[in-house]
Amino acid sequence: MTYTEIKEKGEKKYYYRVKSIRKGEKVDKQRVYLGGNLKKQELHEKEHEADKKLLNIQEKKIEIKEIEASKNLGSLGSNKKSENNTGSSIKKLDISDKKITFNIDKNKDFSDWYTEIIQKAELADLRYNIKGFLVFQPWSVLSMEKMFKHMEEALQKKGHKPYWFPTLIPESNLKKESSHIKGFTPSVFWVTHGGETKLEEKYALRPTSETLFYQMFSLWIRSYKDLPFKTYQRANVFRYETSATRPFLRSREFHWIEAHCAHATQEDAMKQVHEDMETTKEVLHDIFGLPFIFFERPSWDKFPGAYRTFAADVLNPGGKLVQQPSTHIISQEFSKAFDVKFKDKDETEKYCWITCYGPAISRIFASIIAVHGDNKGLKFPWKIAPIQIIIIPIGNDEKITQEANKIKKQLENNNISVDIDNSDKRLGEKFYFWEMKGVPIRLELGKRELDKNEITIYRRDTNNKETIKINDLFNYIEKTSIDIDKNLTKEADKLFDNNLIDVKTKQEIKDVIEQGKIARCGFCSVDKEGEACAEVIEKETGAQVRGTKLEEKLDKNLPKCAICNKKANHIVYVARQY
Numbered sequence: 001m002t003y004t005e006i007k008e009k010g011e012k013k014y015y016y017r018v019k020s021i022r023k024g025e026k027v028d029k030q031r032v033y034l035g036g037n038l039k040k041q042e043l044h045e046k047e048h049e050a051d052k053k054l055l056n057i058q059e060k061k062i063e064i065k066e067i068e069a070s071k072n073l074g075s076l077g078s079n080k081k082s083e084n085n086t087g088s089s090i091k092k093l094d095i096s097d098k099k100i101t102f103n104i105d106k107n108k109d110f111s112d113w114y115t116e117i118i119q120k121a122e123l124a125d126l127r128y129n130i131k132g133f134l135v136f137q138p139w140s141v142l143s144m145e146k147m148f149k150h151m152e153e154a155l156q157k158k159g160h161k162p163y164w165f166p167t168l169i170p171e172s173n174l175k176k177e178s179s180h181i182k183g184f185t186p187s188v189f190w191v192t193h194g195g196e197t198k199l200e201e202k203y204a205l206r207p208t209s210e211t212l213f214y215q216m217f218s219l220w221i222r223s224y225k226d227l228p229f230k231t232y233q234r235a236n237v238f239r240y241e242t243s244a245t246r247p248f249l250r251s252r253e254f255h256w257i258e259a260h261c262a263h264a265t266q267e268d269a270m271k272q273v274h275e276d277m278e279t280t281k282e283v284l285h286d287i288f289g290l291p292f293i294f295f296e297r298p299s300w301d302k303f304p305g306a307y308r309t310f311a312a313d314v315l316n317p318g319g320k321l322v323q324q325p326s327t328h329i330i331s332q333e334f335s336k337a338f339d340v341k342f343k344d345k346d347e348t349e350k351y352c353w354i355t356c357y358g359p360a361i362s363r364i365f366a367s368i369i370a371v372h373g374d375n376k377g378l379k380f381p382w383k384i385a386p387i388q389i390i391i392i393p394i395g396n397d398e399k400i401t402q403e404a405n406k407i408k409k410q411l412e413n414n415n416i417s418v419d420i421d422n423s424d425k426r427l428g429e430k431f432y433f434w435e436m437k438g439v440p441i442r443l444e445l446g447k448r449e450l451d452k453n454e455i456t457i458y459r460r461d462t463n464n465k466e467t468i469k470i471n472d473l474f475n476y477i478e479k480t481s482i483d484i485d486k487n488l489t490k491e492a493d494k495l496f497d498n499n500l501i502d503v504k505t506k507q508e509i510k511d512v513i514e515q516g517k518i519a520r521c522g523f524c525s526v527d528k529e530g531e532a533c534a535e536v537i538e539k540e541t542g543a544q545v546r547g548t549k550l551e552e553k554l555d556k557n558l559p560k561c562a563i564c565n566k567k568a569n570h571i572v573y574v575a576r577q578y
Contacts (some may be wrong), residue, residue, distance in 0.1 A: 002054065002111060003048060003542035003576060004034070010528065012036050015043060017050035018079045018542075019111070025094040028422050030054055048286040058157040066340045073558070081538035083199060089140055106375055110318035113369060115247075121378055122386055123369070124247050130250030132245040139437065140248075140365060142417075144255065147361050148234060150287050150383065151257055154279050159261055160230040165212045167235075173358035177305050189252075205238040210305065210330065210356060213260040214427040221352065224264055224344050229352075232259035234488050247334040248366035249322065249578050256360035262340060262352040269353040276327040276357040277550065280312045283359075287407050289381045289489040290367050291496055292324060295547035295573065298526040300343070300534065311544055313575075314367045315495050319516020320576045321546060322367055325359040371492050378438025379460055381488050382481040389418040389477075390439045394446030405474070407455075414474065435460060440484050461487045500573075509574055511576055513541045518575040522568030533563035537574055546573045 005016040015034035032050040034043065106113040118124055123140040136144070144574045152162070159476060168191060189205040194196060206212065213231065221229055236255045245251055259276075263269045266341045277294050284290045290313040302309040303326065313325035335341065335351035343352050372379040389411060404420050411418045421430050434442055437456075444456040455473060458465045461484045466477055503519045512519040524530050526548060533543040548570050557569040 002051060004043070005026050005031070005542065006539055015037075015046070017047055017054065017190070019054040023191070047561040104375070106373060108318060110316065110370070113373075113375075114318075117369060117373060117377055118247050126247060126437070130252075134239055134247055134251055134253070136255075136362075139386050143368075143380065143384050144361050144365055146384040147288065147364065148257070151279075151283050151359055151361065152232075152234065154283050155232050155257070155259055158230070158279065159228075160232045160261075163231050163233045165206075165209055165216075165233055165235070167206055169206050169209075169211055171202045171204065173215060174204055176211065177331075177334050182304065187241065189238045189240055189281070193318060199351075199514075204282045205236075206235070207237055207239045208358070209233065209235065209237075209258055210334065211338075214334055214340055214354065215352075217260075217262055217340045217352070218338050221262055221342050224342055227262060227264045227270060227342060227352070229262040230259070231261065232257055232357075246366075246578065248362050248369070251362070254360050255362040256358055259357040260444065261355045261357075262342075263355065264344070264350070264352070265511050266329070266340065266353050269355050272355045272357075273308075273327050273329065276325070276355070277310070277312075279357075280325045280359070284312065284314075284364065285489065287381065287383055287483060288364065288368055290324070290371055291489075291493045293546075293573065295549045296526075296550055297547045298530065298534065298545055298572070299528055300531045301544070301547070303328045305331055305334055310550060312578075313574075314371065315368045315499065315518070315575075316367070316578070317495070318370075321576050322363070322370075322578045324364055324367060326560070328355040330354040330356060334556075371495065372488055373438070376432075377436030379442060379488060380438040382440050382484045385417070385438065386483070387417050387419050387437075387439050389416060389441045389443060390434045391418065391443045391445065392422045392427070392434075393420065393422065394444060394449075397447055397450075398451055400445055400447065403450060406446065407443065407445075407470070410474075411477075413422060413553060416477065431458075435463075443473075459484065491563060503562060505562055506536070509537060509543070509562060510541050513543045513574065513576060518546075518573055519543070520571060520573055523572040524561035524564055524566045524568060526570050533561060536563050541574070541576075543574050543576045546575055546577070548572055 002017065002019045005018045007014045007016070014036050015038055017032045017034055019030045032053050034046040034050060037449065038046065104113040104116050122135055122137045125135040128135050156162070171190075174185075174188075188207055191203040191205065215230065221227070234255075234257050236253055238253050241250055241252050261272050263272060279290065280294070284292060292314045294310060294312050297309040297311060306328040308329045309326060310328070312324045313321040314324050316322055318352075330353075332351050332353065334354060340352045340354065341349050342352060364369055366386070368380070369378060372381070380386070391404050391408060392398045408418050408420055421434070423430065425433065431442070438460060440460050442458040442460070445456065449455050449467070453470050454467050455470050456465060456467050456474070459480065496518075499517045500520055501517050503509050503512055503521045509519045509521060522547065524533055526545075530545075538544055552571065554571055560566065561568045
């Protein structure tokens, strides 16, 4: 994991970028000095440069290991010349194909593992010539299209109607709610010209769409009979991220769904928060296989313009939390600014309570990569795999080819996404390649199988093989596809096992965070008066107060605040974040 460490001497602050790599029980640390008393923008830029240096250090270490390994192979070959003549040493080198395909231990070096799998599995190309913008490649797009489908179906079942809104937002719209514009101005891309003509008013490439939706809400909502008014759109949004960008996790353009709903009362708005939480569970956990904790954020970490903010945090294997769908009860200042009101049953006019919910599909995809993958590469849940089955014909027999095509057509007729690998790659290479790509099921069909009317099946979730009769294939897939998703979800749920640690002191928080885990502690306040204690935590550990767990039942005798030692009014969770 990579984070910024701050050391103070008198009034001067010294900043260091630190990369910690767990090796068994030991943690190795590499540091790059950033400078002293840096401003926020300058700090972000230096962090980005330091991350490049730290990555180069790691790449050099890997390169040295590879050189040493090749020397060892060379000495092995010189001691056994007879093996070279028979070709058996080449077979031994074939084993290393597995390492060439993918050769980073995910648990020991998650950061480099993540970077490497994006390139090897062809998920995104980072070489587009605007920093922070990705070219999404087919293997990620095919999966994300299925992810969008499941999320949109869940929203529509709950009464949300789909809309398509413009990409441009007039500056005057953004300025209508002061805290919103203040929160987003630093990250807005502005359109200032139409052709050669300077525009009278600047337009923002939407960083989020509240100010689009609510202008129209004021035109569409008239009566209590119109409520709840439930909408959503699938869109891409643009934010000028100044922090180091990371494919899928933090980019300057990302793909998401945002749902906006208007309600008659604050109680109805809170019911919508609970519904959003249910949607997150139904889709993120039950379909995508991602475990999460649903938090209410402290007041200093609310969405700009929100009255209350809630979010689902997923734990990455590297020990950092990733914020996934967030939902907000929007401040009524928005309703007043955009004149979103309705006539109630008693004929009085009232301002609506508005909620918004934002599952970022491209960011959720990052968690799917991180949570389910292993040292062989990706693993996809069945329902969102780009391809669910890959068929590997073994040999050039025409009968094998015909049977493979027949099976493919039958699978496609049953709405299963399938492909046949007819490439010139060696058989072992094909196996390693599709395992790295995360295809849930591989079918192997050769003369041996054909003669017995059988087919060999490899499951990516268990890495196990078995042979069944071809006639039993569809019953097998129907049952096994369910088992695959259950198995991946069960394994993912273990991420939080032994990673939530109760602590009572600042030092205990430090120790837990250094181990890449989540600290749970007593805390004085999640309102503004608690912000000073949160700043101490961030300054000394590089971690953040994520918030209180929604609807967590608390003991009457809470421990004291772990920072100021005053009476604790809450239990909060502390972790590093992406």
